[in-house]
Amino acid sequence: MRVPLHFPRTVPSFLNAFTLFTLTHIPMEKIRLGVLFGGRSGEHEVSLVSAASVMQALDPARFIVIPIGIAKSGAWLTGPDVLAHLNGAERSEGVADCFLPPDPTRHGLLVCHGEGAFENIALDAVFPVLHGTCGEDGTIQGLLELAELPYVGSGVLASALGMDKALQKRVHVQSGLPVVPFASFSGKAWLEKPDEIIRYLEDALGYPVFVKPPNLGSSVGISKARTREELIVAVDLARGYDRTVIVEQSVENAREIEVAVLGNEAPIASMPGEIVPSNEFYDYNAKYVDGASATLIPAELPEGIGEQVRALAIAAYKAIGCEGMARVDFLVTRDLAHIVLNEVNTIPGFTSISMYPKLFEAAGIPYTELLSRLVDLALERHAEKSALLRSYDPGTDWHRGV
Ligand SMILES: Nc1ncnc2c1ncn2[C@@H]1O[C@H](COP(=O)(O)OP(=O)(O)O)[C@@H](O)[C@H]1O
Numbered sequence: 001m002r003v004p005l006h007f008p009r010t011v012p013s014f015l016n017a018f019t020l021f022t023l024t025h026i027p028m029e030k031i032r033l034g035v036l037f038g039g040r041s042g043e044h045e046v047s048l049v050s051a052a053s054v055m056q057a058l059d060p061a062r063f064i065v066i067p068i069g070i071a072k073s074g075a076w077l078t079g080p081d082v083l084a085h086l087n088g089a090e091r092s093e094g095v096a097d098c099f100l101p102p103d104p105t106r107h108g109l110l111v112c113h114g115e116g117a118f119e120n121i122a123l124d125a126v127f128p129v130l131h132g133t134c135g136e137d138g139t140i141q142g143l144l145e146l147a148e149l150p151y152v153g154s155g156v157l158a159s160a161l162g163m164d165k166a167l168q169k170r171v172h173v174q175s176g177l178p179v180v181p182f183a184s185f186s187g188k189a190w191l192e193k194p195d196e197i198i199r200y201l202e203d204a205l206g207y208p209v210f211v212k213p214p215n216l217g218s219s220v221g222i223s224k225a226r227t228r229e230e231l232i233v234a235v236d237l238a239r240g241y242d243r244t245v246i247v248e249q250s251v252e253n254a255r256e257i258e259v260a261v262l263g264n265e266a267p268i269a270s271m272p273g274e275i276v277p278s279n280e281f282y283d284y285n286a287k288y289v290d291g292a293s294a295t296l297i298p299a300e301l302p303e304g305i306g307e308q309v310r311a312l313a314i315a316a317y318k319a320i321g322c323e324g325m326a327r328v329d330f331l332v333t334r335d336l337a338h339i340v341l342n343e344v345n346t347i348p349g350f351t352s353i354s355m356y357p358k359l360f361e362a363a364g365i366p367y368t369e370l371l372s373r374l375v376d377l378a379l380e381r382h383a384e385k386s387a388l389l390r391s392y393d394p395g396t397d398w399h400r401g402v
């Protein structure tokens with residue numbers, strides 16, 4: 001089960017083999033790639049680890065890497081020492097304040113060198129290696145759209161849907177994809193009529209359930225509730241992180257199967273991998289801290305089930321309009337009778353040992369090549385969007401003098 005090594009490229013018929021050869025050997029200008037990391041979400045630290053791997057692995061023959069760190073305060077910083085600084089090192093000369101103006105005529109970053117002195121650093125593309133809110137949820141993507149910069153990964157809408165577990169599920173249900181029974185409600189509604197909500201949840205879902213803040217990741221704020229008392233504690237925890245709460249029926253003793261998807265119009269799916277969490281469920285500790293969860297590549301699944309999961313992964317990716325990349329996660333019952341789509345992660349963990357790059361590595365696409373392809377996909381989408389009509393000439397001056 002291998003994914004194709006190369007995207008099919010359309011070769012114009014007027015190019016013969018010789019011209020193709022010479023074209024590919026014209027030295028290309030390096031791409032000035034801004035790598036965005038850190039951010040204000042609970043996944044700040046995870047982003048720093050992912051970004052360190054990404055920056056180390058980017059092909060130096062193709063890219064000039066411009067590190068851009070977002071501190072927990074929200075301050076934007078650039079320079080060679082930014083990653084070390086966000087990791088706790090004292091601020092040095094190698095760290096400068098910067099910001100990305102939404103003004104596309106600036107073509108990139110403005111770096112502040114003291115009062116009123118700005119240096120313009122042009123960017124050809126941006127790789128947001130940010131997880132969670134204000135990074136993976138469409139907000140940064142919106143800024144990059146305004147700035148007209150090509151960027152890796154999904155656009156505004158797919159990022160926002162990928163982030164919101166409740167809205168994402170509604171779109172997936174609409175697309176006929178299998179999701180676990182769930183309900184969502186606002187924190188305000190919970191304060192006003194908790195008894196009504198509890199009665200509804202108990203009737204519709206029963207116990208145990210998983211209670212989550214819809215717009216978070218890395219299992220932050222998620223708990224499993226087996227009783228009414230636990231449900232109340234779990235909702236109070238989740239609504240501290242988000243204005244709404246999602247409650248899902250628990251898929252008991254489920255296997256956690258993950259598929260990596262890559263591409264724009266015609267995405268490809270990796271073979272499925274499996275996570276064997278060290279805790280009862282894959283919580284923050286099991287994900288990052290105790291180092292005891294296992295990653296199995298490929299997942300041991302009968303071929304038919306593996307193919308089904310891959311097809312569902314592509315369908316789920318397309319249903320919410322993903323582009324570039326996403327990791328699509330499933331919960332599969334041990335008897336293999338039920339395959340449930342858990343969630344789509346539009347910026348999956350990206351360390352060299354994370355599931356997403358590992359799955360493609362196993363499919364014959366090494367980490368460095370994967371990163372190059374992701375930037376190529378970003379450039380491809382940007383070129384397509386840039387070719388669209390943007391203005392409309394009504395042929396009259398009706399608006400003047402209004
Ligand atoms: N409905 C569910 N049934 C069983 N386990 C679940 C369910 N929802 C979540 N989990 C467990 O909680 C983990 C984290 O939930 P998930 O929705 O993936 O949130 P996150 O975005 O934080 O990764 C999952 O990997 C799984 O171990």
Ligand SMILES: [Mg+2]
Pocket residue numbers: 218329343
């Ligand atoms: Mg998850």
